[in-house]
Amino acid sequence: xxxxxxxxxxxxxxxxxTVPGSAADGAAIEVLTAREVPLGGTRKLRVRRTLPxxxxxxxxxxxxxxxxxxxxxAQEGMDVPPHPHVGLQTVTWLLEGEVLHQxxxxxxxxxxxxxxxxxxxxxxxxxxxxxxxxxxxxxxxxQLWVALPDASRxxxxxxxxxxxxxxxxxxxxxxxxxxxxLDGVRSPAATYTPLLGTELSxxxxxxxxxxxxxxxxxxxxxxxxxxxxxxxxxxSLAHLGRGRRSLRLHADRPGRxxxxxxxxxxxxxxxxxxxxxxxxxxxxxxxxxxATGRRFGRVVGYSGEALLAPPLPSTRLRPRPSxxxxxx
Ligand code: MN
Numbered sequence: 001x002x003x004x005x006x007x008x009x010x011x012x013x014x015x016x017x018t019v020p021g022s023a024a025d026g027a028a029i030e031v032l033t034a035r036e037v038p039l040g041g042t043r044k045l046r047v048r049r050t051l052p053x054x055x056x057x058x059x060x061x062x063x064x065x066x067x068x069x070x071x072x073x074a075q076e077g078m079d080v081p082p083h084p085h086v087g088l089q090t091v092t093w094l095l096e097g098e099v100l101h102q103x104x105x106x107x108x109x110x111x112x113x114x115x116x117x118x119x120x121x122x123x124x125x126x127x128x129x130x131x132x133x134x135x136x137x138x139x140x141x142x143q144l145w146v147a148l149p150d151a152s153r154x155x156x157x158x159x160x161x162x163x164x165x166x167x168x169x170x171x172x173x174x175x176x177x178x179x180x181x182l183d184g185v186r187s188p189a190a191t192y193t194p195l196l197g198t199e200l201s202x203x204x205x206x207x208x209x210x211x212x213x214x215x216x217x218x219x220x221x222x223x224x225x226x227x228x229x230x231x232x233x234x235x236s237l238a239h240l241g242r243g244r245r246s247l248r249l250h251a252d253r254p255g256r257x258x259x260x261x262x263x264x265x266x267x268x269x270x271x272x273x274x275x276x277x278x279x280x281x282x283x284x285x286x287x288x289x290x291a292t293g294r295r296f297g298r299v300v301g302y303s304g305e306a307l308l309a310p311p312l313p314s315t316r317l318r319p320r321p322s323x324x325x326x327x328x
Contacts, residue, residue: 029230030239032056034067045071045078045131045139050219050237052271058322059217059239060262061193063088063269063276064145067219067235070096070138077139078131082299082306084290085121087153087276089146089190091197092117092129093178095222095256097139103127104297107159116162116178118189122148124286124295125157128302142221142258144197146179147269147276147322152192162189168198172206173249175199180262183209195262202251208259209246215323216240216247216261223255232257239324268319273309280317287312 032055034048051058051065068078078099092099094113101109101117104126111117119127131139148155168175168185177187179197187197196214200206202225210216217239218225220232227238228248240247242264249257270277275286287309289295299306 028241029228030055031230031232032237032239034235034237037066039068039078039080045076047143048235050235053237056239056324057269057320058147058265059215059260060195061147061149061265062144062195062197062217062260062262063147063265063271063322064143065219065237065260066143067221068142069140071140073097073131073133073137073139077133078129080129080307081304082126082128082302083274084124084126084286084296085119085274086124086286087148087282088121089148090117090119090121090127091144091146091179092141093144093199093258094139094141097134097137097141098132099139099141100130100132101127101159102130102299102301103157103159104299105157105159106300108301109159109161111161114165114176116160116165116187116189118160118162118179120148120155120158120160120190122153122155122157124289125159126290126296126299126306128299130302140222142219144260145276146191146193146195147265147267148192149265150267150278153276158190160189162187170206170208172202172204172251173208174201175208175259176201193262193265196259198259200249200257200259201254202249202257203254204251206249206251207246208249210244211261212243212245213263214261215242215264216244216259218247218249219258219260221256221258223251223253225255225257226250265322267322269322270317270319272317278319283317284312
């Protein structure tokens with residue numbers, strides 16, 4: 001996944017709706033609606049982006065949330081040419097279709113629904129992502145970014161594929177734990193801050209235990225979900241804040257949602273194009289290294305031109321606090 005926008009939470013970011021939640025357990029719920037953004041590449045896949053948002057930059061270390069499809073592969077698909085990342089992990093999760101990941105470490109991996117592709121960019125990596133054509137097939141999925149903390153963001157890049165993830169279930173819900181731990185069920189995926197990423201398959205009324213020190217958010221993927229009394233449409237993100245020990249969910253019809261959480265990130269972040277850094281110099285060096293063929297290596301298996309970084313703005317890029325709060 002590649003970000004075409006220079007300022008990912010720019011003035012076109014959609015407004016948020018805040019409605020008081022049941023204050024007995026946790027903060028008010030804020031429902032963030034997505035804005036539609038074109039992805040790079042020739043297939044022109046459009047994604048619904050809810051993070052970063054004007055009123056919310058991060059949920060734990062989760063700093064980027066794109067949801068796309070379901071779209072017929074005959075009309076739209078994913079073809080994102082090689083592009084670089086630093087300072088983050090990319091998390092790819094599909095509900096329908098298949099996507100080929102190719103990176104500059106030589107990894108080549110087709111991902112299918114129920115599997116996790118996790119790329120820890122650290123100091124730098126480049127990758128390309130291409131949907132696998134299937135007659136009559138559809139593509140539906142998410143790509144998320146996790147910001148790496150300062151102590152881990154300079155590590156060498158690595159890629160993980162997890163085809164067999166642990167499950168948790170309760171009345172009305174089956175969960176697949178992608179990242180972190182839910183109620184003692186732990187994903188094998190590498191994490192660098194305390195966080196949670198889990199897919200919830202919902203039918204009827206469900207309750208999911210939460211870590212009260214985490215902030216959480218629910219992204220509806222497939223069907224409308226009632227999140228503690230708030231109706232959340234597919235592509236929208238319900239931000240729950242901190243302090244909840246459990247979450248009540250209700251789906252009239254079977255549907256799926258993503259539950260994201262984590263300890264508030266705490267560090268300031270500078271997100272620009274496909275880079276997550278701390279300073280203008282971090283970003284300018286990464287951009288220069290990509291433009292001059294240093295640091296990131298080459299994605300050998302992809303036939304086609306790599307993406308070019310946009311020009312830097314004439315003013316210095318500034319880091320911003322993570323978490324909630326309006327962006328100046
Ligand atoms: Mn990417």
